[in-house]
Amino acid sequence: MLSIDDLQVAFKTRRGEVDAVKGISFQLARGERLGIVGESGSGKSVTSYALMRILDAGGRIKAGGAVYSGIDLRKASESTMRDIRGREISMIFQNPRAALNPIRKVGHQIEDVLRQHARATRQDARQKAIAALEAVKIRDAAARYEAYPFELSGGMCQRVVIAIALACDPKLLIADEPTTGLDITTQKAVMDLVDGLVRDRGLSSILITHDLGLASQYCDRIVVMKDGLIVEAGEPLRLFTAPQHPYTQKLVDATPRRDVTIRALLPAEARTPLAPHVVAPQPLLQVKGLTKTYAGKSGPVHAVKGSDFTIHQGQSVGLVGESGCGKSTTSSMLARLLDASSGQILFRGEDLARIPAAAFARHPLRARIQMVFQDATDSLNPRHSACQSIAEPLKRMTGLRGAALAARVAELARLTGLPEHLLDRFPHQLSGGQKARVGIARAIAPEPDFLILDEPTAALDVSIQAVVLNLLADLRARLGMSYLFVSHDLNVVRLLCDHVIVMKGGEIVEAGPVARVMDAPAHPYTRDLLSAAPQAPVAATPELPEIRLHAV
Amino acid sequence: MQGRWGAVSGRILQAIPVLVGVVVISFLLTRALPGDPAVQFAGAMATEDSIQQVREALGLDKPLPQQFLIYVGQLLQGDLGRSVSTGQPVAADLAQRLPASLELTLTALILSCAVAIPLGILAATRPGSWIDQLCRVLVTAGVSLPTFFTGIVLIYVFYYLLGIAPSPLGRLDFIYLDPPRVTGFFLIDAALDGDGATWVGALKQLILPAITLALFTLAPIARMTRAAMLSALSADYIRTARAAGLGRGKVLYGYAFRNALLPVVTTLGMVFSFVLGANVLVEKVFAWPGIGSYAVEALVLSDYAAVQGFVLAMALLFVLLNLVIDLAYSVIDPRFGSAAQ
Amino acid sequence: MTEAHLTPARSGTVAHILYVLRENPVTALSFALFGFFLLSALIGPLLVPYDPLATHADRVLSPPSAQHWFGTDNLGRDVFSRVVVATRLDLVISVAAVALSFAIGSVLGAIAGYRGGWTDTVLNRCLDTIMAFPLFVLAMGIVAALGNSVANIIYATAIINIPFYARLVRAEVNIRREAGFTLAAKLAGNSDARVLAFHIFPNALPPMMVQVSLNLGWAILNAAGLSFIGLGVRPPTPEWGIMVAEGANYIVSGEWWLALFPGLWLMLAVFTFNLMGDGLRDIVDPRRRT
Amino acid sequence: AGGDTLVVVSGQTINSLDLHRTGTNRASYQIAVNCYDRLVTFGTKDAPGGGLSYDYSRIEPELAESWTISEDGLTLTFKLKPDATFQDGSKVTAADAKWSFDRAVSVGGFPTTQMKAGGLNRPEQFTVVDDETFVVTLDRPSKLSLPDLAVPVPFIINSTLAQANATAEDPWATEYLHKNTIGSGAFKVVRWDQGQQVVYERNEAWTGGPVPPVRRIIVREVPSAATQRALVERGDVQVAFDIPDKDAAELAEKLTVFSTPIENCIHALCLNSNFEPFQDANVRKAVAWAVPYEAIFNAAAYGRGAPLWGGSEEITDISWPRPSQYATDMEKAADYMAQSAFPDGFETTLSISTDLAYWMEPAALLIQESLAKIGITATLEKIPGANWRTAALVEKTLPMHLENFGGWLNTPDYYFFWAYQKDKLFNSSNYYNEEVERLTDEVLHVAMDDPDYAPKIARMFEIVLEDLPRIPLYQPALNVAVHGADGYQFWFHRQLDIRSLKTVES
Ligand SMILES: Nc1ncnc2c1ncn2[C@@H]1O[C@H](COP(=O)(O)OP(=O)(O)OP(=O)(O)O)[C@@H](O)[C@H]1O
Ligand SMILES: Nc1ncnc2c1ncn2[C@@H]1O[C@H](COP(=O)(O)OP(=O)(O)OP(=O)(O)O)[C@@H](O)[C@H]1O
């Protein structure tokens, strides 16, 4: 049905031509579900754009081509392509909210496509659009027709995007990271929906993702890409059990899954023994009745509703829960960046909640509590080089200057595995993993006792995530810090943490040792979270109890 | 919908302190003007006594706070006072002259939009190309010219040398009679009256001053259109639309341009109020009987009531303009006034 | 590891500037022109062929010639010399006015954007009040009230421009108030004032550079407009605006050079400033570095 | 514009139809001239620069058919024309004259001051004898009284109509007259668009003089001089009134341009005696010898008007304005400077008005440059128009400045009365000389043919030209360019008298 032959795509850029796709070939049969996996920048998206001929200005198909049902997609006229897009081949994209025109009613956006492809007339467009919305199982479709994207949740937006893509009954659906940016539970619901539709209608599909686990769960065959080339292709189970290419091996290893140790995420040659960390019996931090209420536009928002927990010296505590449950709010309060509405934060017996956040910057305990942020890019000052960023807390809190400061920065860079020559670079000149290292180096610079990690790996590729997680584990062992590790990914938490707290809607619903919570979840919500995480097809994995998720 | 009206009425409330501030500042500013209006208006051969008489007649012998209270009291009754130099109530003067300025400004803006927006779109669809650079240089050249200089050069070339343009004598050549006043906009009034000749006559008079002003406003509009179009075109929803096979026109105008319109409308508002101020110079060059020339005259003569009235009228216009922009926003952008924004 | 790491490499900055200039020919042109104006402001008065103030009754209103490139004015003064010498004053007016509004606007905007709440509301209303005035007329009023000296022209121009900077900085600060690097800076032990001054504010610089360049141009036009109304710099000081305004009266009688040359010069200067904006932004924006 | 319509452009703006109103500007005086009649008017003579001019020496009837002056000169009896009617058809009566004169002396401000110049101070001085007989009683005889009745101020208003529109707060109907012309004059205003134009239409029943040749005259207000020039040059308008000297000089080569030196008007450099350097007679003389008269006359006036320098020191006649004995002589200037108390020079400011910058600025620049050569550093100061009168004339705080007083009543003593007497408005130099003070008072009301008159005037000239509080520069001209029109007549009030204008085929 679709055959790609030595496709090469290049972009004109400031510094000459960049080859984004360097000659890839694969075939897609009718009804087949293909997965394309690879790390960021490997050319997955560009491949799909090239198929649709919607490359950005400056991009062109340099060589090779693609044939879809006998039509040469490279040579076809623009009007032919317009007919193909949406009617024969459809795409859905990541970040559904941004993928919809913000100022047009979603119903009209669906109509636009229907009318474009003459699948509807002015009279029946509305009715067909509603039918398309019903097909993606949106509740109350007729009412949603009138909605604007901002009035819908992320999951609903993605359903609308899917409705647009499938409105004209295409034969091939390309989904480019359709669930990035969605909540883990929503992700599952959306993927199940797409998969259901694809199967029901007998479509071919291409799922582009960097999550090997996700791909293997929803695809018949997986293509692994690296640097614009296909390095390996095959059935999911085969890839997982017997990867041929070292890169595939690395990806497989790095994918967090049950029953592996944190070191096992790394490539075999990097698996040095992990020094054990010691958990002291005395509590480092005691949180009592911690509450935060925001004055929202439409009434108060109870972001955190009276949390109680304790963190011991040397202990790593995981904090999990879906988006908006109050994880970041909790960590900000603990980091003393945000004033609590009520409650106590006892740090070695001293109540930090009584010190206003604005004054805490100059408090001696400031150096004892540090934090690593979710978005490494956002957390680095774009005007400061890596070195300046790392040096900042040292200058402010330790008073180091001159050569001593430089030496300490270099030491921290070594500790976090940041090559020294990168220290001069600005954040935009660093990769995601490197930025994460700068963020970690900066946080551990004043040698804190307590480190809060707010989803430090959420924006990273799995292989980099693996490295960062191991780095954190090493640092903990070396420096004896305590962690509060915030994440929505239970698999990751299990690797790094001793203890886990599950939050929902601002409340702690379950807490306990990792092994207990993961293996015998007491609260149904914890079970939801567990089942939503994509599972790699590891041969020896015992079946998890199947839990149906509610439709969004 | 409720959110929108809430936002609009919120704007009206916000305007109140602004108007109060404008009243106070304009009062103080006029009093700070050099020159004694009493001397000015007492006439050529005034003696001490007659100056004093005039001062009392104008109420300028009273202490400042009292003058202010009197002024505010009058304002509250809707009385803008009387211009000493024209001898008319300021409100009447403004009502007479405002349409002239508005007609000129709006024509200039329409002209400017008609050129700048397509230019901006063109530049945005080919960023970095020579067309883009040329647009940038052209519109920048336009905004770099002092308006009075442009005006004079245009008059010199098109009226004096070539004789194409009509004499730069205000809104209508004297062979025509003013159309019966309905809106005060000659083009509209003449059209309503069905008087084709007068309409053409009024249009001819408008062209040169409108071009002068339009040249000056091309740059902000074109630049903003370009920037907004660029960011709209790079947005994800454009990719979605293209991937769904929508036609080029639909994508460019139906999707990208409508989104780009939001910042363009904001810019238009700013340009409008800016141009109303810049009118001062153009009106002088083209003998245009607008409020700009009125303001200059009043300022030079220290005609307190006229200056204050003018400033207040402009402030009201500004507030009104912001409301119009908000309304335009709420029409274009459904998010307006909702919590999501 | 050396101390040098702690500040971005100097050579990198120069290379970056060169890159920005090379990348866009229009930007390069504008910087070249700017250099030219700067030079004529600095050493122009030393190089001009005639005393810009000296009158010569015998060569009144002579058209451009080999002796007088731009002709002479109604008092026989050399227009070219006057145009060149005026550069310094005009640059001083625009740069001083812009510097003043930049400084005041930045402080006000930064505080309002960072503090939010009623500080923000009050400032916004104040800015609205200024904006509600027709700006050119406000400038006229201020100059008329304070008297027409160079300093007052600068103040007036600065005052009408403050809202633009304050708004811009406020918006830029506001979106970064909760940014990760702001929080990180606080974690690093910076007080609010330090966070604002050294971490958030510098990030607002790139868009402000565009504003600065536009305003430099506006400031000159503004001064020229004031001169046209009769509220400009004191004679006989040469100033472009006055020269155009006075020359304008001579166009119809055929002495076009009186207005044309200062007008073109003025336009070229404003044009240069306006075009420089994008380049300036790219230079101060580290993200443009590669 | 067809044959019976004539278009005039002028840079001035009319702000009222009523000359008596407070705040009425100069340009509006033309309404009083063209739409109203006075009892008497001046005759006509050939103007020095070509064209016609009013003739101060001849008083002619306008509304008054005849008049008699009593022996003692205290009673003026006017007989009104029996057929004179207002534009609404009603008869012009002595009661109208009285009401109008009462109004002029009562409303205050400029009209009242001007009436006083002719000895007309109070309503009691005006009596109605019968419908056609009107008597003015003076406190003392004065040669200025009758001419003062021919200036625009004492115009005759339709008092019945005016009183019908008067209110208790507004007994003089200023509100009504501001917007309506209710006179008996040659024209009526049929349309007035503020800031744009005034449209006049002929009064076919005018009795004040020959009925005007043109039926309709439009006066367009065009602020830009360049535009005015372009319009008249292209023939789009027939008359450009009060154009700059430069345009006049250049247009004179293509069109008919009347440049009439303005009688009794002098552009002068004033030295304020409140400032120390100018109390020194040598300094004043040094300045007078240093002024580059010729250059100023060329640069500021483009040779329009009349020179007022390089005259003889000996005073043989009393014609006025009179060229001074000074001319540009830098050596003499330097000598005087050396003899003064400031041999090394001093610093001062030279002030000019923005409104009058068109002549003041070039003149000031040339003076500044020249004074620098004798060690006087003058900083130029441009004072906004609104402040000029206050600073220069009322407060008299400007050390060195340019000034341009012109008296309506064309006698030298009248000029002296305003410009050289202590505390008078136009004495911006704060000049005080006991003898001038006395002589002025003595001659002001004396007839010009009185034997005492000429010697006293000559003495006054001598003193002020020696004392030099005002250094005369030149006598300015009023320039009018016509293109397809004729019949222009110059008036002392410097407003356009449209009554005599006619169109000609060009
Ligand atoms: N418009 C463009 N101009 C220049 N280079 C581009 C452009 N778009 C993509 N590229 C380059 O092409 C390469 C492949 O990009 P692509 O978007 O396909 O990556 P990806 O595999 O989809 O990554 P991700 O997982 O981050 O989405 C990258 O190196 C990228 O820098
Ligand atoms: N400044 C604020 N004003 C009002 N409400 C807020 C504010 N910040 C957060 N909230 C609300 O508080 C709740 C908790 O937010 P929080 O950021 O802690 O969630 P989270 O668990 O970190 O989510 P995510 O996984 O998306 O980061 C959310 O409902 C959010 O909308």
Ligand SMILES: [Mg+2]
């Ligand atoms: Mg991608």
Ligand SMILES: [Mg+2]
């Ligand atoms: Mg969060």
